[in-house]
Amino acid sequence: MILLYLAITVATFVAMEGITWLTHKYIMHGFLGWYFHEDHHQPGYPHVFEKNDFFFVVFAIPCMILFYLGTVEGITWLAFLAAGVLLYGICYFLVHDVLIHRRFKWFDKVDHWYFRALRKGHKIHHKHLGKEDGECFGMLYVPKKYFIEARKMRK
Numbered sequence: 001m002i003l004l005y006l007a008i009t010v011a012t013f014v015a016m017e018g019i020t021w022l023t024h025k026y027i028m029h030g031f032l033g034w035y036f037h038e039d040h041h042q043p044g045y046p047h048v049f050e051k052n053d054f055f056f057v058v059f060a061i062p063c064m065i066l067f068y069l070g071t072v073e074g075i076t077w078l079a080f081l082a083a084g085v086l087l088y089g090i091c092y093f094l095v096h097d098v099l100i101h102r103r104f105k106w107f108d109k110v111d112h113w114y115f116r117a118l119r120k121g122h123k124i125h126h127k128h129l130g131k132e133d134g135e136c137f138g139m140l141y142v143p144k145k146y147f148i149e150a151r152k153m154r155k
Contacts (some may be wrong), residue, residue, distance in 0.1 A: 003082040012084025013032060013091075017140050024137040041126060048103075051124065052112070092139055096122075116150035117142045 028037040033055075040052035063085040070079025097103045099115055100122045121142035 001117055005077065008077055008080040009084040009087065012081050012087050016088035017138055020088075021138040021141070023055075026054075029137070056089075059085065063089065093135060113150045114145070117146040120149055122148040 023033075025122055036051045036054045039050045060112065060125075063082050064077050064094040066082035070076045075118050094107075095115075095118065099110060100119055101107070121138075124146075125137065
């Protein structure tokens with residue numbers, strides 16, 4: 001049973017990358033979401049919080065509901081589904097807000113080809129200040145060309 005719960009958590013974590021990509025492309029850059037996401041694409045946004053941080057709540061509420069439903073009468077598979085969403089959310093925060101955008105100066109010395117590729121892909125995403133013509137909508141998955149460039153780069 002433990003292996004099943006672990007598999008649910010890992011599969012959910014992996015699926016969240018696809019859900020994030022779809023949400024980012026079709027909601028944040030599409031209908032409804034640009035109002036909240038636009039300030040994230042403006043260089044030098046001066047506030048600690050962005051309207052874009054609203055999407056944290058969008059993902060946190062279903063996660064909390066899943067945790068509740070998965071633990072209200074003993075632990076069920078829903079709790080492990082929620083754990084996958086939670087772990088992805090933690091990774092998203094650490095990778096996107098800390099490593100890429102450096103909203104917190106916790107890991108400034110990190111220099112690894114994978115993180116250079118992530119930063120490059122995200123930089124390409126942010127070169128578009130409007131909601132149209134975007135690319136690289138994922139968080140952990142980056143197209144191969146950015147990995148090739150990152151391997152060549154040295155600080």
